[in-house]
Amino acid sequence: MNLQTIDWVIIAVFFVIVIGIGYVASRTAGKSTQEFFLGGRHMPWWLLGISMVACTFSADTPNLVTGMVRENGVAKNWAWWAFLITGMVTVFIYAKLWRRSEVMTDLEYYELRYHGKAAAFLRGFRSLFLGLFFNLLIMATVTLAIIKYGQILFGIEAWQCVVFGSIGVVIYATLGGLKGVIWADFFQYSIAMFGAIYAAYISIQQPEVQAIGGLSGLVGAESPIASKLAILPDPGDLSLLVSMLIIPVAVQWWAVWYPGAEPGGGGYIAQRMLSAKDEKNAIGATLLFNFMHYAIRPWPWIIVALASLIVFPELDDIRQAFPGIDEEYLAHDVAYPAMISKLGPGVLGIVIASIIAAYMSTIGTHLNWGSSYLVNDFYSRFVKKDASQKHLVAVGRVSTVVLMVGAGFFALQLKSATQAFDLLLLSGAGTGSIYLLRWFWWRVNAITEIVAMISAIVVGIVLVFVVDPASLALSLGGTPDAPTLSLDGNTVRLLLAVLINTVVWVTTTFLTKPEPQETLFSFYRKTRPGGPGWAKLRQLAEGEGVDIEGESKGQRWELPYEIACVFIGTIMVYACLFSIGNFVYGNLLTGVALGLLAVGSCYGLFRVFAKSRSL
Template identity: 50%
Template sequence: MQLSTLDYSLIIIFFTLVLGIGIYVSKSSGKSSSEYFLSGRTMPWWLLGLSMVATTFSTDTPNLVTDIVRSNGVSGNWVWWAFLITGLLTVFVYAKLWRKSNVNTDLEFYELRYGGAPASFLRKFRAIYLGVIFNVITMSAVTLAAIKIGGVMLGLDPWQTVVGAGLITVTFSALGGFKGVVYTDFLLFFVAMGGAIGAAVYLVNLPEVGGIEALLTHENVAGKLSILPEFSNTEAVITLLVIPLAVQWWSSWYPGAEPGGGGYIAQRMLAAKDENHAIGATFFFNIMHYALRPWPWILVALASLVVYPDVASIAEAFPNVEEGKLGHDLAYSAMLTKLPSGLLGIVLASLVAAYMSTISTQLNWGSSYVVYDFYKKQVNPDASEKRLVAVGRISTVILMVLSAGLALLMQNAMQLFSLLLVFGAGTGLIFILRWFWWRINAWSEITAMFASGILSILLKTTALGPLLFGDAGMMPAWAEIPFVVIITTAIWLAATFLTQPESNEVLRSFYKKIQPGGPGWAKVVDDARVDAVEVVEPGQKWSVPAGISAMLLGCVLIYSCMFATGYWIYGKTTAAMALTATAIVSGFLLARAWKKIRKDIL
């Protein structure tokens, strides 16, 4: 594929703007660690919301969606659509609590909620576990997608893509810090969104595809259009719908969709001006992420089934791609090679934008863990602000190198997605309950983390997994996540009741600061009153019931918007109109609930 002068010009202009932003804000970002990692906690909701959306665009996301659609149909996307429930609980319940905590990272929360040596260990260990290990795995998936795009669209060797894309990204990330990330995300969002929509419109109308009507009736596509799995196929219903909605969303820790909030989503909530801006940012993100953005990727994935019906056809069309990198996820990049000059440059710039946005966010977030929760905590408690910023920049570079190395060893996006889901299974319930149940302690989290990790490694790397799950195993493949969840939950519950609860001092201090409320803290509140200590602020109401009601209305609104968009595209007017009306009604009811929540906050 040959790029024109126009394509190169658009890409160069984009790179220049991004690097210019990083250099421009580098001076203010380097003033202090708070500026470098949280931009002084002055960010408005709309800018943070756009940043979240841009971050989750990623180069691996369209590849993942393509892999899912080609393998399991449109309904296969429930494996990540189910995380909307987690996202809206963060909006209406946890955003307020996180912003009240006023911590620098979500790991600092551990020494607010727990006490003593276990809390200190948990904070330091999670800094490496999440900030380095999990973070490197996540970034390697994004870099793997960039490798495939570079190989298919530009004929680049994997190392050339890694070096080229990585150098630019790590440079502006290390210079600009969090402010540079958020400011460039504003630009990246519009470039990425425009590129995705433009590509979908053009590719669906390719002569070999024949337009939307021909696409939807094509024999390779017709059986993969359903938004819900076929209910006559029990295994598909359980795997694609029941497990994600009944178990996965609350039980699995996954970057960007953490039960109880956390990760880079928490970083943006902590950078917000106040609780109200934190809520607004996360709500805007969830609307864009689930309701509007998936369909351009889905349409390209469906069109790819016409042009490249199987992996063999992709391999035939692109013989220079390494055999180890071949997979259904490669079809997205393969389709983009058919774009015309100009649009090709915009789409390539959008893919670069998606890559840079995600990697820069992951780098800054992971580096914040290394700096605040490991280096300052364990190595140099008296480090100056200048030294903390320097360590942040060095750790940014190291994380980039590690993730690039791992990406060269990986094969496809779905492989990593499945690994991360199982690896964090069983820990999610703790991240929810620790806000609302006083009895959760540091040992609960430590036990769950090790139990889930060890069990997942055994299932993925030994004969235990095939023996228990799959066609030749004792149980069906869909039972793997519930199995890990049940075993892990039993272990951490036992550890919780076999160990001492947190001290009254720790529990009362946490309650005074956060005001979580609810029956799960009644014992702490009552015991404090017996000791003539008042921990409940006057006029405080337990906002969780109202938050859950808003979450349910938000789910109806966003799922209705998502389904309505699909049915309008499919030409199913009656269903589309009914879902559009449902979205309008639920939106009105949600607006009323929103006013109540804002009143409680303000």
């Protein structure tokens, strides 16, 4: 496909602006690691919230959603919609705790919460494991999406996609640090969201879709793809209901550690919270992120996915339309870039710029986040403890470039993001509960986390690369009194990983010694988590005449009110998400009712939240 001059001009202007943002931010980014990795800890909530949602607005996410809808229908999105609960828990319970900790990265937390060589090992190992292995794998899957866009839209080689996609982002991420990344995210998110909405509009205008009645025909009862439209799994199909809805909502949100949706917050979400001006801005940022991420973004992608089922019903239709695409990259997820190719001059340039923006915002975040681990939690902690701030910033810039080169190399080896996604998901299964409880239960220790991490990695590798998922499929019931419940192999192996790893870490906790009393006193004094999980520690401190409660002494525990905020906030966002969905489907009365529920929930949320803060 050939772009017109206007398209190239738009793309060029986009690159000039984002590189310019990096240059302006570089004036302060080089002063210290706190400036380079945390923006000086004075970032406002609205900018951080948009940055969070921008870095999850990845180039591969529309492809992933398109693949889900084409293969399993709209209801398959519960695989990630369920993580809203995780996000709301982070907003109302953990955001303030992270900001109080005042650590540089979430890995520095380990030597605040735990003690000695075990804590140091945990911090150092995870800095390399997450900063290199996990980070490179995530960036490689995102870069794989850019390769697929390049194959569909331009017919260029994979290595060219990697090189062209990397140049701009590595420049502004290296120059401007987190501040450059965050301001670039703000600009890029605006472009990316506009591009997604316009792509949805153009998808509905395609002749094949107009031939069945446009949007109303696409989502109506007589639609050729009616079986794909349900937002909730069919209640009459117990197997689908359990695998698509019940397990994600009941288990996945708390049990699985996954980048961007970590139970208790972590990774680049924690980095944004740590860079906030104060606790209030940290909470506001994460609330805005979750609202935009789950309520606002999904439907443009879903509309494009549904329209693609009319324009390209089968993979063979995409193959015939784009004969230049390599067979190894041909899958349902390429239907999204295939639909993008339908855009006209000018608008096509804007939408392609939006895709590049989505890619760059995600990669920029991962470059800065991964570099912060390598510099703060490995290099300055174990290699050169007396390094100057200027030297550490220089190392951070070098590691940013190295990470980008590594991600590009792995992307060229990766043929399918599915196996990488499964490995990432399963290697964190069962550990999520640790990240929730370690703030509120004094008994969790460094050995708990080390053993859980090793167990999760081993179990994940075995379940992905050794065990055939088909061999794990289960079928239960099948009698008049017990309907058949069939669980596919992927669902069973997730449950197995959660069960095995949870048993391992809980057993380890009770078989090993707790952290030293002085370490626990210091952690409690700084973060003030409160609650019955620390009752024994408070009794010990009181018996020894040590004040660990500080300004929180005599105050009621906020957690019950915060849990109420989590519940109400979750209803608010889901109501908004499904209100928009019902308007798209033409169900105006239901859409209005859900919209009113969202508004009422918003009012109740802020009333309860204000009450919790006044305790």
